[in-house]
Amino acid sequence: MADYFELRYLEDEVEIHVDEWGVPHIFGSTKNDVFLAQGFNAARDRLFQLDFSRRRGLGRLAEVFGSDFVEWDRAARLFIYRGDFRAEWLAYGNDAKAIVTSFVNGVNGFIDLVVSGAMPLPLEFEKLGYLPEKWAPEDLLRLRSHSLSFNAAEEAVRARLAHEWNHSVASLRKLFEPAIEFEVPEGLDFSVFAEDVMKDYWLGTGPIVRSEDSNSGIGRVQQPSDGSNNWVLSGDLTSTGRPILCNDPHRVTSSMPSLRYIAHLSCRDFDVIGGGEPLLPGVSIGHNGKVAFGLTIFAIDQEDLFVHVLNPNNPDEYQFEGAWRKFSEVTEEIHSCDGPEQTVVLRFSEFGPVIYHDPERHVAVSLAAAWLEPGGAPYLGSIEYMRADNIDEFLEAMNRWCAPPENQIVAEPGGRIAWQPGGIIPKRKNWNGLFPVPGDGQYVWDGFYDNDVLPGFAKDSGYFATANQYLLPEEFPREVHISYEWYDDVRYRRIKEWLDDAREVTIREAFDFQTDDLNLHARETIVVLKQVAQFQDHALGRLVDAWDFRMSAGSTQAHAWELFFWEHLVPTVLRSQLKTLGYEGEAEKILGILIPDLAAERDSRVALSLMRDWADSDQRKLDLAVEHALISFDAFVDMDKLCPWGDVHMRYADHAFADLLIEAGVEEKLVRSGEYEVPGSGETVGLAGYASTGDYRQIYGSSFRVAIDVGEWDNSIALNGPGQSGDLSSGYQFEHMDRWVKGEPFPLLYSKGLIEKHRRQLIILKPR
Numbered sequence: 001m002a003d004y005f006e007l008r009y010l011e012d013e014v015e016i017h018v019d020e021w022g023v024p025h026i027f028g029s030t031k032n033d034v035f036l037a038q039g040f041n042a043a044r045d046r047l048f049q050l051d052f053s054r055r056r057g058l059g060r061l062a063e064v065f066g067s068d069f070v071e072w073d074r075a076a077r078l079f080i081y082r083g084d085f086r087a088e089w090l091a092y093g094n095d096a097k098a099i100v101t102s103f104v105n106g107v108n109g110f111i112d113l114v115v116s117g118a119m120p121l122p123l124e125f126e127k128l129g130y131l132p133e134k135w136a137p138e139d140l141l142r143l144r145s146h147s148l149s150f151n152a153a154e155e156a157v158r159a160r161l162a163h164e165w166n167h168s169v170a171s172l173r174k175l176f177e178p179a180i181e182f183e184v185p186e187g188l189d190f191s192v193f194a195e196d197v198m199k200d201y202w203l204g205t206g207p208i209v210r211s212e213d214s215n216s217g218i219g220r221v222q223q224p225s226d227g228s229n230n231w232v233l234s235g236d237l238t239s240t241g242r243p244i245l246c247n248d249p250h251r252v253t254s255s256m257p258s259l260r261y262i263a264h265l266s267c268r269d270f271d272v273i274g275g276g277e278p279l280l281p282g283v284s285i286g287h288n289g290k291v292a293f294g295l296t297i298f299a300i301d302q303e304d305l306f307v308h309v310l311n312p313n314n315p316d317e318y319q320f321e322g323a324w325r326k327f328s329e330v331t332e333e334i335h336s337c338d339g340p341e342q343t344v345v346l347r348f349s350e351f352g353p354v355i356y357h358d359p360e361r362h363v364a365v366s367l368a369a370a371w372l373e374p375g376g377a378p379y380l381g382s383i384e385y386m387r388a389d390n391i392d393e394f395l396e397a398m399n400r401w402c403a404p405p406e407n408q409i410v411a412e413p414g415g416r417i418a419w420q421p422g423g424i425i426p427k428r429k430n431w432n433g434l435f436p437v438p439g440d441g442q443y444v445w446d447g448f449y450d451n452d453v454l455p456g457f458a459k460d461s462g463y464f465a466t467a468n469q470y471l472l473p474e475e476f477p478r479e480v481h482i483s484y485e486w487y488d489d490v491r492y493r494r495i496k497e498w499l500d501d502a503r504e505v506t507i508r509e510a511f512d513f514q515t516d517d518l519n520l521h522a523r524e525t526i527v528v529l530k531q532v533a534q535f536q537d538h539a540l541g542r543l544v545d546a547w548d549f550r551m552s553a554g555s556t557q558a559h560a561w562e563l564f565f566w567e568h569l570v571p572t573v574l575r576s577q578l579k580t581l582g583y584e585g586e587a588e589k590i591l592g593i594l595i596p597d598l599a600a601e602r603d604s605r606v607a608l609s610l611m612r613d614w615a616d617s618d619q620r621k622l623d624l625a626v627e628h629a630l631i632s633f634d635a636f637v638d639m640d641k642l643c644p645w646g647d648v649h650m651r652y653a654d655h656a657f658a659d660l661l662i663e664a665g666v667e668e669k670l671v672r673s674g675e676y677e678v679p680g681s682g683e684t685v686g687l688a689g690y691a692s693t694g695d696y697r698q699i700y701g702s703s704f705r706v707a708i709d710v711g712e713w714d715n716s717i718a719l720n721g722p723g724q725s726g727d728l729s730s731g732y733q734f735e736h737m738d739r740w741v742k743g744e745p746f747p748l749l750y751s752k753g754l755i756e757k758h759r760r761q762l763i764i765l766k767p768r
Helices: 031-058 067-078 083-090 098-118 122-126 139-140 153-166 189-193 199-205 391-400 488-500 507-515 520-529 533-535 539-545 556-579 585-592 603-617 619-636 658-663 739-741 752-755
Strands: 002-007 014-021 022-028 228-233 246-250 262-268 269-278 285-287 294-296 303-311 315-318 323-326 328-336 339-348 354-358 362-371 408-411 419-424 425-428 445-449 456-457 465-466 688-692 696-703 705-709 715-721 760-768
Touching: 002 031, 002 098, 014 031, 022 031, 022 294, 031 067, 031 098, 031 122, 031 139, 031 262, 031 269, 067 328, 067 339, 083 139, 083 285, 083 533, 098 139, 122 658, 139 354, 153 303, 153 585, 153 603, 199 354, 228 294, 228 408, 228 488, 228 507, 246 285, 246 294, 246 408, 246 507, 285 556, 285 705, 303 354, 339 354, 339 362, 354 705, 362 408, 391 419, 408 465, 419 465, 425 488, 425 585, 465 488, 488 520, 507 715, 520 539, 520 556, 520 603, 533 539, 533 603, 533 619, 539 556, 539 696, 556 585, 585 658, 752 760
Parallel strands: 002 760, 022 262
Antiparallel strands: 014 022, 014 760, 228 246, 228 465, 246 696, 246 705, 262 269, 269 285, 285 294, 294 408, 303 315, 303 362, 315 323, 328 339, 354 362, 408 419, 419 456, 425 445, 688 696, 705 715
16 A cells, blocks of 8 residues: 655656565655655655754744754854855755755655644644744755864864963874975964863864863864765676675764665666765765765864964954954844843954954954865765766866865776765865964965866776775975865775775675774784783783684684773873873873874874884883883773673664653653664774773774675665664664674665665655
């Protein structure tokens, strides 16, 4: 039996075949009908998530959740797109406006059914006491706060470290690639960065955390980054002679529903399937029967902080090009469901939103963000490249790409494979982007580079692989300051190690490697530690001597290593170096900034680099550091009582409002998945990062995994944990949790005959 619905704006009938794994396969005649049906289906499965994301990005949470959210709303409105909408629409392609309008019409069509009572109101709205609101097409363009950039936060951290201590201390947080000397911008007042400069930045762009931590500022880069792995093998490395493309983007994993959604869109013009953002039309990772494509973050530096001197007689003016210039101001009202309306004034400088304003000290800080430029709505540009007929067309479509900056890998059935990064790149003529700069006009962005300044390669054999690492060729011009802050390359080096030996790889082997739990960094570090006699004689040394370096859930060695390395060895090594720099007395304060809370934000190479240097030039220093780390470890850890890694390293998925919903009478099993033992860490290909020492529960890693058999598309496999659905009444919200923990994918079906064979629900949309 089919479910029938009549919708406005449809031109013809559309079928939605939901397969037994929850993937909707949408078949229609025209692209506008298919995108409308995609919006309808996204709302059917994820309406509360869509509504919350829209309200979060537009700064309208207080309207439904109360005055506690006014500060989040005020900050979020700083980062709304406020530019020219004609340029904005055209940045995504000539038909972008029509596509987005159709998608929004579909979302609104489902909302109409819910509000009228023709479809049940999702449980969250019922229990939290409000109704979903209809969308405007422009809403999707205004949303920018999920831009996935981070450089501004690191600039602030470096400025604080350099101000309170020195540049040598600042260099201990992470390695820079290519290596570069710090250049302190002339005229910069560092003192402002001892304050809570980044509060509004995090309130506006970070996760909603109702705790004291929500006001964290400098030194607390809270939001898990959007790291990822991808690789594509040409046919000479596979068992079938066909290319295989794999992708597992990383995001928060502790949330329900997941942050990506798999969909299949089929019409006369295209036939594309894959994962994408639930609140956007199209897909960003997948295939269209002609090319397969996958992405990771390519860490272009798209943000800068500008420090302004305020007019002592008028704090609404700042110094710029030798004169006082008035901030642009926008006055808005923030409505609250439990309090009075509040008027807020949002300020904007020549560079962008003002995130810090202190009239008493006559200083302000503003943010320049490339993702606030036309075309910067994250991932929306995929509506163009997903329709490419071949690699060349795909690479042409990437010329429009703005945000987030990406590594794209692509493959054709004929065997050709390619790698192409893309993203909008600011032109900085007189500084490198590593520090904040004075906002007086001596430092400005001089436009943007064309994307063709970036390297790219296509070939018929071998492989391409990316894991957010530094991968620019040596001949790349240094004056184009792409970035100096890349992710630790440990995941990439492990992928390369595997691919260099790869022969006759099957689709399942390629998929399974996405969960690889070998800690390459541990293997490399232990080589250095074995040069210290006390480590070899210690119980820990003997324990890891028999270790296979895998962060498996059942491994006690894995637990011991993670405890020792991050909680004892790294702090001790950095303390030793701080002592050398003359900051022994302030080491604990400095360490709180040098070592990020988030496991995958830490750069494990810093400590290892220091240890290798000492092994070559100062063995006594290495011996003492390791000795002190072992003493510290012994004081806190009873080796005889140490449990396997999986006993403390657990995966879970909770609804964002689980506590409130349970208080309102919702059964806990509907909003909490329970906890599952999982392997991996912040250094493994199968990324399973945690938030801080003391709580090793996984909060981020792969949110979606796919392996595509290029040319035999029905052989492709995927996972989307904890499930496709976000409907609490469906019973499907956690349907893939067991699969995810066990690493068992489902078929990513493409041909209609197989889809119909595995269908669990048929929805037919008719024109009204």
